[in-house]
Amino acid sequence: MAADRRRVAILGATGSIGRQALEVVSARPELDVCALASGSTDLEALASAYGVSHVQVGGDPVALLEAAEPDIVLNAVVGFAGVRATLWALEHGVTLALANKESLVAAGDLALDAWKRGGGLLLPVDxxxxxxxxxxxxxxxxxxxxxxxxxxxxxxxxxxxxxxxxxxxxxxxxxxxxxxxxxxxxxxxxxxxxxxxxxxxxxxxxxxxxxxxxxxxxxxxxxxxxxxxxxxxxxxxxxxxMRVPISFALTYPERRETPVxxxxxxxxxxxxxxxxxTERFPLLRLAREAGERGGTYPCAFNAANEVAVEAFLRGLVRFTDIATVVEDALGAVDGAPARDLDELVEADEEARRHAAGRLTPT
Ligand SMILES: NC(=O)c1ccc[n+]([C@@H]2O[C@H](COP(=O)([O-])OP(=O)(O)OC[C@H]3O[C@@H](n4cnc5c(N)ncnc54)[C@H](OP(=O)(O)O)[C@@H]3O)[C@@H](O)[C@H]2O)c1
Structure with missing residues (x-):
């Protein structure tokens, strides 16, 4: 019997996971790409290769998702930028294949509430x-x-x-x-x-x-x-x-073959x-502590880490400064729970401000 056709929205399509997801989709006749999104990379060539008309570069993905009506959202965006897509899929009961761990870390409580209301599948890609x-x-x-x-x-x-x-x-x-x-x-x-x-x-x-x-x-x-x-x-x-967990999520529960x-x-x-x-790698301990404290501490951990990693990649701080920046930010924020996305965005921004203020040139 032929498998049901599935419309897949690939967010973060130009990244490492996104490209591997396109490879998985190309090998499966029952999977169709219905939407593509990136942060800043042009998507014209990909859109034409996959015959996709719902395409977005940067910005809020909600209108794109509403228009594309996916059966599955593969969230392979990097960082907090993936939060809106995660919450949209969970709220609407659309299967969420989640690579973007930062969204669940930052918005965990809101995501669980949305998942409960939406009642769809949440399939981890990590x-x-x-x-x-x-x-x-x-x-x-x-x-x-x-x-x-x-x-x-x-x-x-x-x-x-x-x-x-x-x-x-x-x-x-x-x-x-x-x-x-x-x-x-x-x-x-x-x-x-x-x-x-x-x-x-x-x-x-x-x-x-x-x-x-x-x-x-x-x-x-x-x-x-x-x-x-x-x-x-x-x-x-x-x-x-990663083609194995990507394929597992996109073909669930069929478990199709892969080239691996x-x-x-x-x-x-x-x-x-x-x-x-954890003495040499304190961020593992700091993350666990942030998780145990709950509220928006995990959001702050993630936000400060994003700022510090970006600074390290740009040569502005040392490798070991990443943990220091995150620890300082966690000590500075109030970590109060977020009642909605606006409050979560505020908590994210507050932690980013603290982290950015702690960046000192190497
Ligand atoms: N790579 C892995 O093996 C792996 C394994 C497990 C989990 N993950 C998780 O999967 C996610 C993606 O990782 P990756 O390694 O694929 O990252 P990546 O190669 O850096 O790709 C990130 C993707 O996100 C897009 N993006 C960035 N900002 C965006 C925004 N504001 N709106 C929409 N798209 C945006 C990028 O578009 P541009 O090209 O325009 O920048 C790119 O397509 C991360 O959360 C990561 O932790 C990755």
């Missing part, structure tokens, strides 16, 4: 969360004891603390196992990415923070582990390739694990 989702599928929540998110450890996993001040942008962008956009690559080097993922997991799976663990696993073959209450642990394995090679156990797979070092 590889770790897709892995947890798959390991938990069909299981009663009370059977899950805790989850373990794996982290590659980034390019500075073995770098001593006293050398981290001097690492360059080029070194930080050289991720050992994943090829990704610049912001998430820096977040992986500081472990802020894993911190964002802890908060993302809290909202996605409804688990308290003390049941969300992080472990460093340099080869990135195990994406996540779910511990069950009887002592069993289920792991999700695969080569690090199956694991080859004769090729020397190494499955090593070690605890993360």
């Amino acid at each position: 590889s770790e969360h897709s892995a947890v989702f798959q390991c938990c599928e069909g299981r009663a929540p009370e059977t899950v004891d805790s989850i373990v998110l794996t982290a590659s450890g980034g390019p500075f996993r073995e770098r001593p603390l006293h050398e981290l001040d001097a690492v360059t942008v080029e070194e930080a962008l050289a991720h050992p196992t994943w090829s990704m956009g610049p912001k998430i690559t820096i977040d992986s080097a500081t472990l802020a990415n894993k911190g964002l993922e802890v908060i993302e997991a809290h909202f996605l799976f409804g688990l308290p923070y003390d049941r969300i663990e992080v472990v460093v696993h340099p080869s990135s073959v195990v994406h996540a582990i779910v511990r069950l209450r009887d002592g069993a642990a289920l792991a999700h394995l695969g080569y690090p390739d 090679a199956p694991l080859d156990f004769r090729a020397g797979l190494t499955l090593e694990f070690e605890p993360p070092d």
